[in-house]
Amino acid sequence: MHGYKPGPTFFFENPGFVYFLAGSLLIVNIIMWIEGCTITRVISKILKAPIGILMPLVMVFCVFGAYMINLRKFDVILMLCFGLLGIVMRKFKLPPAPMALGIILGTLSDTNFRQAMLAGRYSAVPFFTRPLSLVMFLVILFVLVSPILKRYKKTR
DSSP states (O other): OTTOOOSTTHHHHOHHHHHHHHHHHHHHHHHHHHHHHHHHHHHHGGGGSOHHHHHHHHHHHHHHHHHHHHTOHHHHHHHHHHHHHHHHHHHTTOOHHHHHHHHHHHHHHHHHHHHHHHHTTSOSTHHHHSHHHHHHHHHHHHHHHHHHHHHHHHHO
16 A cells, blocks of 8 residues: 555545455455355365364364464463363353453453553543443443342342
8 A cells, every 4th residue: 555645535536546446345255255155065065074083173273373373382382271271161161252252352451441541640530520431331330230130139
C-alpha cells in the first residue's frame, strides 16, 4: 500500500484501486466457493479414517504448528501443558470456553484497564461518574449477581 494516503478521502482519491480490491475479493470468493464445493466430498473422507491414525497426525500438526510460531521449544511445552489442562478440565466436567476466553481476552482487558487507570490518575471515580460507565457497571453487576439470587430463591 505504498503511495496511498489512508483517511476519509481514500475512496475519492483512489477509486481505481478501490474497485480493483473489490473486484479481486469478488473473484476470490467465487473461486473459493467453487473449490469448496468440489473438494468437500474428498476432504470429508478424512473423517472416516480410524481414530488411531487420525489423532497422531493431528498431534504432529499441532506440535509442528506450535513450534513454527516462534521457533521455540517453549511453545510446544506450553501447548502440551494446555492440552493436559484440557484433559483435566474434561475429567472434572469443567467447560473450556471460560478458560479460553480468559486467556484470549485477559491481556487485552488488562492493557485497557491500565490505560483507563492512567487516564483517571489511578482513581476509580471516573468509572462511576460518567453515565455510560455507570450503566455498564450496573449491567455487569446484574449479570454477576442474578444467578446467585436465582439460586438463593430456589433454595428458599
